[in-house]
Amino acid sequence: TKSYNITLxxxxxxxxxxxxxxxxxxxxxxxxxxxxIGFEEMHVGGAALDAVGVPLPDETLNSAKKSDAILLGxxxxxxxxxxxxxxxxxxxxxxxxxxLKVFANLRPATVxxxxxxxxxxxxxxxxxxDLMVVRELTGGIYFGEPRGIKxxxxxxxxxxxxxxxxxxxxxxxxxxxxxxxxxxxxxxCSVDKANVLEASTLWRKKVTALASEYPDVELSHMYxxxxxxxxxxxPKQFDTILTNNIFGDxxxxxxxxxxxxxxMLPSAxxxxxxxxxxxxxxxxxxxxxxxxxxxxLATVLSAAMLLKYGLGEEKAAQRIEAAVLDTLNRGFRTGxxxxxxxxxxxxxxxxxxxxxxI
Amino acid sequence: TKSYNITLxxxxxxxxxxxxxxxxxxxxxxxxxxxxIGFEEMHVGGAALDAVGVPLPDETLNSAKKSDAILLGxxxxxxxxxxxxxxxxxxxxxxxxxxLKVFANLRPATVxxxxxxxxxxxxxxxxxxDLMVVRELTGGIYFGEPRGIKxxxxxxxxxxxxxxxxxxxxxxxxxxxxxxxxxxxxxxCSVDKANVLEASTLWRKKVTALASEYPDVELSHMYxxxxxxxxxxxPKQFDTILTNNIFGDxxxxxxxxxxxxxxMLPSAxxxxxxxxxxxxxxxxxxxxxxxxxxxxLATVLSAAMLLKYGLGEEKAAQRIEAAVLDTLNRGFRTGxxxxxxxxxxxxxxxxxxxxxxI
Ligand SMILES: CC(C)[C@H](C(=O)O)[C@@H](O)C(=O)O
Ligand SMILES: CC(C)[C@H](C(=O)O)[C@@H](O)C(=O)O
Numbered sequence: 070t071k072s073y074n075i076t077l078x079x080x081x082x083x084x085x086x087x088x089x090x091x092x093x094x095x096x097x098x099x100x101x102x103x104x105x106i107g108f109e110e111m112h113v114g115g116a117a118l119d120a121v122g123v124p125l126p127d128e129t130l131n132s133a134k135k136s137d138a139i140l141l142g143x144x145x146x147x148x149x150x151x152x153x154x155x156x157x158x159x160x161x162x163x164x165x166x167x168x169l170k171v172f173a174n175l176r177p178a179t180v181x182x183x184x185x186x187x188x189x190x191x192x193x194x195x196x197x198x199d200l201m202v203v204r205e206l207t208g209g210i211y212f213g214e215p216r217g218i219k220x221x222x223x224x225x226x227x228x229x230x231x232x233x234x235x236x237x238x239x240x241x242x243x244x245x246x247x248x249x250x251x252x253x254x255x256x257x258c259s260v261d262k263a264n265v266l267e268a269s270t271l272w273r274k275k276v277t278a279l280a281s282e283y284p285d286v287e288l289s290h291m292y293x294x295x296x297x298x299x300x301x302x303x304p305k306q307f308d309t310i311l312t313n314n315i316f317g318d319x320x321x322x323x324x325x326x327x328x329x330x331x332x333m334l335p336s337a338x339x340x341x342x343x344x345x346x347x348x349x350x351x352x353x354x355x356x357x358x359x360x361x362x363x364x365x366l367a368t369v370l371s372a373a374m375l376l377k378y379g380l381g382e383e384k385a386a387q388r389i390e391a392a393v394l395d396t397l398n399r400g401f402r403t404g405x406x407x408x409x410x411x412x413x414x415x416x417x418x419x420x421x422x423x424x425x426x427i
Numbered sequence: 428t429k430s431y432n433i434t435l436x437x438x439x440x441x442x443x444x445x446x447x448x449x450x451x452x453x454x455x456x457x458x459x460x461x462x463x464i465g466f467e468e469m470h471v472g473g474a475a476l477d478a479v480g481v482p483l484p485d486e487t488l489n490s491a492k493k494s495d496a497i498l499l500g501x502x503x504x505x506x507x508x509x510x511x512x513x514x515x516x517x518x519x520x521x522x523x524x525x526x527l528k529v530f531a532n533l534r535p536a537t538v539x540x541x542x543x544x545x546x547x548x549x550x551x552x553x554x555x556x557d558l559m560v561v562r563e564l565t566g567g568i569y570f571g572e573p574r575g576i577k578x579x580x581x582x583x584x585x586x587x588x589x590x591x592x593x594x595x596x597x598x599x600x601x602x603x604x605x606x607x608x609x610x611x612x613x614x615x616c617s618v619d620k621a622n623v624l625e626a627s628t629l630w631r632k633k634v635t636a637l638a639s640e641y642p643d644v645e646l647s648h649m650y651x652x653x654x655x656x657x658x659x660x661x662p663k664q665f666d667t668i669l670t671n672n673i674f675g676d677x678x679x680x681x682x683x684x685x686x687x688x689x690x691m692l693p694s695a696x697x698x699x700x701x702x703x704x705x706x707x708x709x710x711x712x713x714x715x716x717x718x719x720x721x722x723x724l725a726t727v728l729s730a731a732m733l734l735k736y737g738l739g740e741e742k743a744a745q746r747i748e749a750a751v752l753d754t755l756n757r758g759f760r761t762g763x764x765x766x767x768x769x770x771x772x773x774x775x776x777x778x779x780x781x782x783x784x785i
Pocket of ligand 2 (some may be wrong): 264265294517520521676
């Protein structure tokens with residue numbers, strides 16, 4: 070029988086609660102589909118700062134690198150908010166992404182019929198939204214050099230960062246986006262600011278040049294300011310969105326809020342080779358941590374992405390996805406997605422119901 | 428009697444139609460309030476490219492610099508979309524902003540009770556939204572050097588831009604924002620990405636340092652990805668938003684779409700001294716240009732901002748604002764904001780009704 074190693078990074082806040090649910094789901098589908106999973110649980114973020122004084126300990130990174138895939142809960146909390154930049158929990162995330170070279174961040178934003186009322190958008194605008202943001206994750210202004218704060222000749226402090234993309238970085242993320250669009254509804258919208266930024270001009274040129282290799286995909290381009298508007302005006306117009314690291318950070322969060330159910334949304338970060346990093350898009354929610362109130366479904370669905378994209382266990386992934394829908398159809402809701410007529414449950418109970426559905 | 432010079436820049440698409448309406452409104456309130464306005468009408472954008480081959484002719488810039496204030500219609504159109512970067516209509520806007528040193532861009536986003544249904548957000552989320560984005564307009568990645576596209580040692584093309592802010596640039600825009608918040612509901616939210624970017628770390632530090640000078644203003648900070656979400660989740664939480672050039676571009680467009688009536692929203696761009704630049708936030712809408720379908724109210728309200736911020740003619744500004752509300756209350760709507768039970772009018776007729784209301 071096949072056997073996989075998964076590094077679990079529960080992290081901070083509600084991280085441990087939601088990871089524990091997802092771990093149970095992984096274990097159950099593995100036994101049903103006839104493969105083994107070995108788990109290694111490691112500290113990351115604030116938990117690692119508290120334990121060993123750095124946000125990403127070497128042992129954690131080594132475990133992650135050796136694994137077949139990584140499942141992360143959440144990172145950060147008030148406690149570490151005033152730490153210096155290099156001692157902030159989020160640094161673990163940036164270092165992990167860089168070290169694992171997971172340049173392709175896939176962030177679906179789907180409005181499930183069961184949860185359409187959770188959106189702040191009118192029902193007719195929200196229903197049927199089903200888009201995927203493909204965000205470049207290891208380049209651009211997040212990693213560009215030079216960067217820093219210096220004092221110039223006039224005694225003025227200057228803060229600076231560099232937005233930079235090489236052709237190969239654009240091309241490899243664009244290929245992932247074209248392939249993603251091809252498996253979806255065949256529409257790809259590349260978002261940039263080519264009317265102002267040279268980095269975007271190159272981006273647009275390189276993306277456009279690849280289009281002839283994907284004749285079945287309809288490519289369009291949109292400026293980032295317009296994209297931020299169109300997501301509010303008519304999110305259904307989008308299928309797959311390709312964009313850079315910083316625009317992807319902004320637009321994927323906007324898109325996820327449009328669904329109204331952030332507690333439901335998973336993400337995958339993939340490289341060319343090596344293990345992928347899978348995590349819910351929500352944060353560590355320190356205000357409800359440890360109270361059994363968190364919605365574990367985003368992490369459970371991240372585990373499904375892990376099975377599909379990380380291990381190639383498509384059938385196991387489908388089992389989990391179907392179980393999540395079934396659990397919703399049976400009326401179970403955590404507080405964040407609860408509405409009249411449904412059964413309010415905590416994190417643990419939601420997890421148990423998912424296992425029953427599986 | 429006082430006398431002012433205004434440079435009118437109709438520009439492209441629906442620009443000339445909406446400017447003509449706003450000009451009439453300015454002339455009427457001037458005569459009612461007892462001052463004179465001299466208008467100088469100049470080419471800009473695509474119109475300038477067609478007329479003299481550059482997007483911002485010297486005569487246009489000189490007229491603008493000598494004026495007391497500038498009113499701009501709209502810039503751009505399909506015709507020039509494939510021009511090289513320096514021959515694109517939008518370049519006129521960037522050059523104008525830089526040359527006039529109008530570093531402070533004020534962009535209100537208000538949901539009028541009369542138009543709450545125009546928003547794609549649910550009524551209870553949209554109603555009462557009344558926020559102001561204060562966007563830094565002459566710095567950051569829009570103007571930062573080095574920038575460009577080069578080929579490196581490995582034959583790779585590299586596109587790069589520089590996000591850069593000096594302390595004084597942050598402080599002067601922050602002061603405008605604190606003062607704006609003070610005149611509104613006393614809440615200022617500064618938006619940055621200080622968990623990732625050093626330019627944002629300096630931004631946050633400098634904004635925070637000024638807070639003690641404005642004890643009546645409540646300052647908070649928010650990451651840009653979260654701000655993009657919160658604008659969708661609960662836009663009413665915001666009063667005044669302060670942010671940099673690129674984040675302001677994205678968030679102000681998102682905020683304006685949340686109101687659902689982009690055809691209603693004005694903007695002002697102000698410097699330390701010298702004339703301000705006033706323009707509707709909508710684009711040139713080439714698909715409806717010349718068909719008498721445009722909504723002139725954003726430009727009329729931009730003229731009101733011009734009177735208030737540009738000329739200090741507060742009473743004349745209030746006359747225009749009141750007239751716009753009165754025209755809406757009398758049931759007149761252009762196509763973009765029309766709904767059942769209201770009188771559908773064209774651009775010209777809407778202009779005439781505004782004049783009647785004045
Ligand atoms: C925590 C932060 C560094 C991170 C980012 O900006 O990428 C987060 O917002 C995300 O999108 O995963
Ligand atoms: C046209 C473009 C250069 C401009 C900008 O990015 O500033 C526009 O989007 C705006 O916000 O005024």
